[in-house]
Amino acid sequence: MRRLTFLFWFFLFFPNIVKGQDAVATTEQFIADIFEQYTAETEDEIDYDTFYEELMYCAKNPINLNRTTREELQRLPFLSDIQIENIQAHLYKFGKLQTIYELQLIEGLDMTDIRSMLPFVFVGDADDTFKKIYWHDVVKFGKHEMFIRFDKGVETKEGYQFLxxxxxxxxxxxxxxxxxxxxxHSLKYRFHFKDRIMVGITAEKDAGEQFLGNKNVGYDFYSAYAQVNNIGKVKTLVVGDFRANFGQGLVLRPDFGMGKSSYVLNVSPRNSGLKKYGSTDEINFFRGAGATVRLGEFDVTAFYSNKMIDGDTVNGVFSSMYKTGLHRTESEFDKKHTINQQVMGGNATFTHSSFQVGFTAVHTILDNRLEVDKSVYNYFYFSGNKQTTGGFNYRLRWYKINLFGETGMTDNGAVATLNGFTFSPLSQVSLVALHRYYSPEYDTFYATAFSETSRINNESGFYLGAEIRPYKRWKVAAYVDSYRFPWAKYGIDAPSIGTDYLMQIDFAAKRNISMFWRFKYEEKQSNLTQDEEVMPLVVPTKKTSLRYNLNYYFGKFSFKNVIESNLARQAETDWTYGIIASQDVSYAFSSIPLKVDVRFQFFDAVNYDNRLYSYEKDVLYAFSIPMYFGLGSRYYLNVKYELTNRLSFWFKIAQTVYADERELMSSGNETIMGNRKTDMRLMMKLDF
Amino acid sequence: MKKFALLLLVIIFYSHLFAQITNNIPSSTSIANTGTADSNNWTAFNNPAMLGYLEKAELGLQFENRYLISELSTKSVQLGFKSNIVNTGLSFSHFGYSLYHEMIVGMGFARNFSNKFAMGVQFNYYTAYFGASNSYRGALFPQVGLLVKLSPIFNLGFNTFNPFQTNIQTDFTIKKLPSIYSLGSEYFFSPDFAWRTQIEKEISSNYRFATGFDYRMLQHLSIKLGAYNSDYLVPCIGFGFNARTFLVDLNCELHPLLGLNALAAMKYRF
Incomplete structure (x- = not known):
């Protein structure tokens, strides 16, 4: 009765709820929100490409909420584990949804969450059987897409200037x-028939790499995959390039994992299982075949990969893998494909109601031996040519508490364990706690889990997060994280400790105006850079930042203002500051299929410790979160034009101008004379 | 000679105080130069979006005397036209004296979108006279502005002058032109009482923080109070006389080191 009463009033007064954001806007907003924070925290390149492609795929093949699984809902990264559990609990308790409006009845979902979800979900038939695939349907209804992209800098770099x-x-x-x-230049071809059959080819040539010449003919990097889902007992079958992700990521997760951000409840990684790979990242994937078979309440996965990777190999030994994927010069070319890497692994997962337990194992064989150049910080890093890692993971819902965790072990007996829980005592309050311990000796190739640094070893810590909605339109999110490195780290030549605090307050003033304030403080230790010191001195480093973000739109215009400033100091030195401010304007023409984004931004961060990051709009499947360091301004124009229903173009031109008297930028072959750097990008998408 | 030496001293001091790049753009008639979000006031070479709010054609003259030295004065004239599609503005300013002077000519276009927000762009040609070569050199650059009425009582303004950091290049030297980014807000306590704040950064100079109150005390008289900080805290006071079609503004600011800076502006609305 309560449900019917609610629906009656809802239909009567709120007919516009389903006018949500479009998929691109939601995805870009999420990337802007969360990846900007990850980029600032990690030293690794983040593969936005795969993430974006998955969400776009999800927009084209929306999730049927009446036939959905936890795995499917986990594809929507803006939903927290608690929200996913609540959706599933609602479906279990009340049966299938009658209408999309019913999402309002689910605990912990507010209008912002629902608007974000709408492009990716629908309410359909609850029939959970997968229909047989007929080839004539595949040929008739399958969709083909082609993406062609070109990037070019206007200024000539040192590496292209010949005497x-x-x-x-x-x-x-x-x-x-x-x-x-x-x-x-990159070229991508994609084919998909619903979410059942997917085929893709990717080819890429980086700037500076040879296309036709004595060193290389054709693209420098090729990738291809074919994936079939839900054919009889076979849940997933993938051939070619793929990724395998299981558990919390302590054993196997080449994808990015969730980390510390203003989405404080999202600490568990998403997207488990085998998954096609079509990104231009040349390192983080497997090449071979894999399958997941469903046997009652068990999902059993096995895979094998055999591919060549880059490294500084000399006489059968290499000291590090070369992970940039760039082969532009003689020395870079010498590292190309010098190591054969074989990976075999598997996972068995048992799921019963709200309980899940899994076991994952992976074995890696390298044909050349990895011998790390040992120093203090990398004393425990893996050396050798064979490694086996295994681990158990679990997930359990007990009343309102969701427990999760994983424990992994490498063949040298080193252990890593991560355990946590989320719960929501009231619909307005959600809490999370997470503890991790990663032994200094634990070092495996494909781990990506919740951590202060990108390498999963030598760390223990405790994280607490809370998300509170005290009043309508207001949301407060906060976390604290206290961690310890029991052994030296890169740049910290002694055991050390650190603490992070974050608080973000979101306010949706009106339907077309929203804003947030984000305060962050972190304190950790680092080497004091003083030449006269015989022994390295480890001292506290403090950094605090405050950001104000304002979004508003009127009709076809949308605007965004950002002001962020930070203060940093090492030991008792003076505080140094960094400031960035930007104004964005976007306009979508109504008479022609044209969309224009313009930004002007200035930055003032004289010290490297005060560097700032800012997400900017780009051509489809390209992402820019540039680092700002120095004094100057940056502006760009980004244009999207849909020539026909099948053919679309994107073009972007961006320029950075430094005002700090520098006469050149970058170093080595990347050197540009002058204080201006201009980049252009062109992208074409063809549907057929 | 004594006068010339004094002038030289002040110019050097002035250049130093106002950081690395001297800024000879005409000041706004808004108190403490808080014109970026002042929705009722279009001043030449300030936020061009304000041109979008013109309700009638107008002609304005302005004289700014820095520190009671005529050689450091800026004279400007502005003419705005109203039309249904886009409003147009013409502006001209002159700074300096016979041995050294700078001139700016601008043509701006702005539009008010349903009274929700206004956008404007202005093309400026900046010319300087170089005594060493007895020649004029100049550069063309744009200026972009935005004013958004987030609510009936709160406005947000953005303005960038010379965003591409264009400079004037001669055979011997490069004259750096000011490249300014400013963000301002305007809050109305009542229709007659406005509070403005502004943060401004000339790319090679220090930040300038400014705030000011504008109170229409009588039907034809306003009083303005404000201050800004850029190296030094500078208090400002001003008066506005409004006789329907005829507007007069008188602003003064007292620099603790350099002394009095005075601005007088007249505007006629057709």
């Missing part, structure tokens, strides 16, 4: 330059 042959230093100097031209 004339008459010059006596020409031979030596020119040999250090790039083999290829300055054009970046």
């Amino acid at each position: 004339p042959e008459e010059d006596e230093n020409a031979a030596e100097e020119n040999s250090k330059n790039y083999f290829g031209n300055a054009l970046y």
Whole structure:
């Protein structure tokens, strides 16, 4: 009765709820919110490409809420584990949803969450059987897409400037330059039939890599995959390039994991299982085949990968893997495909109602031996040519508490364990607690889990987070994280401790105006850089930042203002500051299929410790979260034009101008003379 | 000679105080130069979005005398036209004296979108006279502005002058032109009482924080109080006379080191 009464009033007074944001806007908003924070925290490249492609795929193949699983809902990264549990609990308790409006009845989902969900979900038939695939349907209803992208810098970099042959230093100097031209180019082909059959090919040439010449012919990187889902007992079958993610990521998770951000409840990684891979990241994937078979309440997965990777191999030994994927010069080319890597692994997961337990194992064989150049910080890093890692993971819902965790062990007996719980005592309050312990000796190839640093070892810590909605339109999110490195880390030559605090207050003033304030404080230890010190001195480093973000739109115009400032100091030195401010304007024309984004931004962060990051809009499947360090301004124009229903174009031009008297930028082959750097991107998408 | 030496001293001091790049753009008639979000006031070479709020054509003249030295004065004239599609503005300013002077000519276009927000762009040609070569050199650059009425009592303004950091290049030297980013807000306690704040950054100079109150005390008289801080705290006071079609503004600011800076502006609305 309560449900019927609610629906009656809801239909009567709120007919516009379903006018949600579009999928691109939601995805971009999430990337802007969360990846900007991850980028600021990690030293690794983040693979936005895969993330974006998955969400876009999800928008084209929306999730049927009446036939959904936890795994499917986990594809929506803006939903917390608690919200996913609540959706499932609601479906279990009340049966299938009658209408999308009913989402309002689910605990812990507010209008912002529902608006974010709408492009990716629908309310359909509850029939949970998968229909048989007929090839004529595949041919008739399958969708093909082609993406072609070109990037080019306007200023000529040092690596593309050749001395004339008459010059006596020409031979030596020119040999250090790039083999290829300055054009970046990528080509992607995608085919999918619903969410059942997916095929893709990716080819890429980075700027400076040779396309046709004596060193290389064709693209520098090729990737291809074919994936079939839900054919009889086979849940997933993938051939070609793929990724395998299981548990909390202590054993196997090449994808990015959730970390510390203003989405304080999202601490568990998403997307378990085998998954096609079509990104241009040349490192983090497997090449071979894998399958997941459903046997009653068990899902059993096995896979095998065999591929060549890059490294500084000399006489059968290498000291590190070369992970940039760039092969532009003689020295970079010498590292290309010098190591054969074989990976075999598997997972068995048992799921019963709200209880899940799984076991994951992975074995890696390298044909050359990895011998790390040992120093203090990397004393426990893995050396050798074979490694086996295994681990158990679990998940359990007990009353209002969701427990989760994983414990992994490498073949040297080192242990890593992560355990936590989320719960929501009231619909307005959600809490999370997480403890992790990663032994200094634990070092495995494919781990990505909740951590202060990107390498999963040598860390223990405790994280507490809370999300509170005290009043309508207001949301407060906060976390504290206290951690310890029991052994030296890179840049910290002694055991050390650290603490992070974050608080974000969101306020949706009106339907078209929203804003947030984000305060962050972190204190950790680092080496004091003083030449006269014989022994490294480890001292506290403090950094605090405050950001104000304002979004508003009127009709076809949308605007965004951001002001962020920070203060940093090492030991008792003076505080130094960094400031960034930007104004964004976007306009979608109504008479022609054209959308324009413009930004002007200035930055003032003289010290590297005060560096700032800012997400900016880009062409489809390209992401920019540049780091700002120095004094200057940046502006860009980003245009999208849909020439026909099948053919779309994106173009972006961006320029950074430094005002800090510098006469050149970057170093080595990337050096640009002057204080301006201009980049252009062109993207074409063809549907057929 | 004594006068010339004094002038030289003040110019050097002035250049130093106002950081690395001298800013000879005409000041806004809004108190403490808080014109970025002042929705009722379009001043030449300030936020061009304000041009979008013109209800009638107007002609304005302005004279700004820095520190009671005529050689450091800026004279400007502005003309705005109203139309249904886009409002147009023409502006001209002159700074300096015969041995050294700078001139700016601008043509701006702005539109008010349903009274929710206004956007404007202005194209400026900045010319400087170089005594060493007895020649004029100049550069063309844009200026972009935005004013958003987030609520009936709160406005947010954005303005960027010379965003691409264009400079004037001569055979011997590069004259850096000011590249300014400013963000301002305007809050109305009542229709007659406005409070404005502004943060401004000339890319090579220090930040400037400004705030000011504008109170229409009588039907034809307003009083303005404000202050800004950029190296030094500078208090400001001003008066406005409004006789329907005819507006007069008188603003003064007292620099603790350099002394009095005075501005007088007249505007006629057709």
